Amino acid sequence: xxxxxxxxxxxxxxxxxxxxxxxxxxxxxxxxxxxxxxxxxxxxxxxxxxxxxxxxxxxxxxxxxxxxxxxxxxxxxxxxxxxxxxxxxxxxxxxxxxxxxxxxxxxxxxxxxxxxxxxxxxxxxxxxxxxxxxxxxxxxxxxxxxxxxxxxxxxxxxxxxxxxxxxxxxxxxx
Numbered sequence: 276x277x278x279x280x281x282x283x284x285x286x287x288x289x290x291x292x293x294x295x296x297x298x299x300x301x302x303x304x305x306x307x308x309x310x311x312x313x314x315x316x317x318x319x320x321x322x323x324x325x326x327x328x329x330x331x332x333x334x335x336x337x338x339x340x341x342x343x344x345x346x347x348x349x350x351x352x353x354x355x356x357x358x359x360x361x362x363x364x365x366x367x368x369x370x371x372x373x374x375x376x377x378x379x380x381x382x383x384x385x386x387x388x389x390x391x392x393x394x395x396x397x398x399x400x401x402x403x404x405x406x407x408x409x410x411x412x413x414x415x416x417x418x419x420x421x422x423x424x425x426x427x428x429x430x431x432x433x434x435x436x437x438x439x440x441x442x443x444x445x446x447x448x449x
Contacts, residue, residue, distance in 0.1 A: 277334035279304075279449050281380075283311045284340040284351035292435070293382040293427050297339060300439035301446045308333070312350050319350055326358045327371065335376040335449040336416075338407065342383035345396075345403050355410065364414045373415030376449060378422070379407050380442065386426040400425070419449070 281301060285294040288311065301307055310329060316322075330336060340347045358364070363371050381404060389395035390403070400423050411418035422445045424430075424438055 277306065277376075277449055278332060279307045279335040279337065279446060280329055280333035281307060281309045281337045281339055281446065282351070282354070283309060284313065284338065284348045284354070285311075286313055286348055286350070288313070291341070293424060293430075293438075294339060294341060296435055296439050297380065297382075297442050300443045304443070304446060307446060312354055313348075316350060319353060321350075321354055321357045323357050323360065326354065327363060330358070330375075331371060333375065335378070335419075337378050337380055337446065337449075339380040340382075342381050342385075342403075359410070359414060370415065375416050376419055377407065377411040377416045378419040378449075379404060380422040380445070382424045382427050384426070384428050386429070387423075390425060 281298075283294060283298060285291050288295050288298070298309055298311075302309055308329070312321075338347070338351060340351055346352070359372075360369075362368050381400070383390075383400075385395065390398065390400045392399065396403070401420070404421055407421070408418045410416075422442060430438070
């Protein structure tokens with residue numbers, strides 16, 4: 276198993292059912308580091324060099340977050356803007372991420388049927404999250420299709436327990 280960095284971007288884990296459960300499911304896995312952005316940077320002042328060091332020590336990076344207005348939470352967007360800098364992630368001399376793997380783990384309130392071409396949003400989750408795949412491509416990373424949990428409002432405790440096992444297996448697959 277490779278060294279995997281799971282970057283969690285949930286604005287308030289104390290109110291999270293899914294992301295908190297996902298953290299619980301993977302926190303004791305060997306070679307997996309869980310890094311909580313909102314806990315680390317409540318003031319949104321990202322330590323770019325620290326973040327780059329964490330990435331450099333990892334083979335795989337998973338961005339874990341709740342879907343908010345068809346996008347990632349604000350701090351994760353800022354993290355991407357700040358950390359993936361020219362000369363480090365891309366551009367002249369920017370090769371730090373080449374060959375690493377990127378994926379996402381996304382939870383959303385809307386149901387799976389909403390994220391279909393003929394569904395409520397007329398778009399699939401893959402389409403709506405494609406900027407992450409393009410980002411990976413741009414910086415020389417491999418992209419692994421994401422892990423999605425839709426319809427969290429309908430999720431029973433039993434369903435969540437099964438999903439935690441699936442998420443754990445997803446992480447172990449890196």
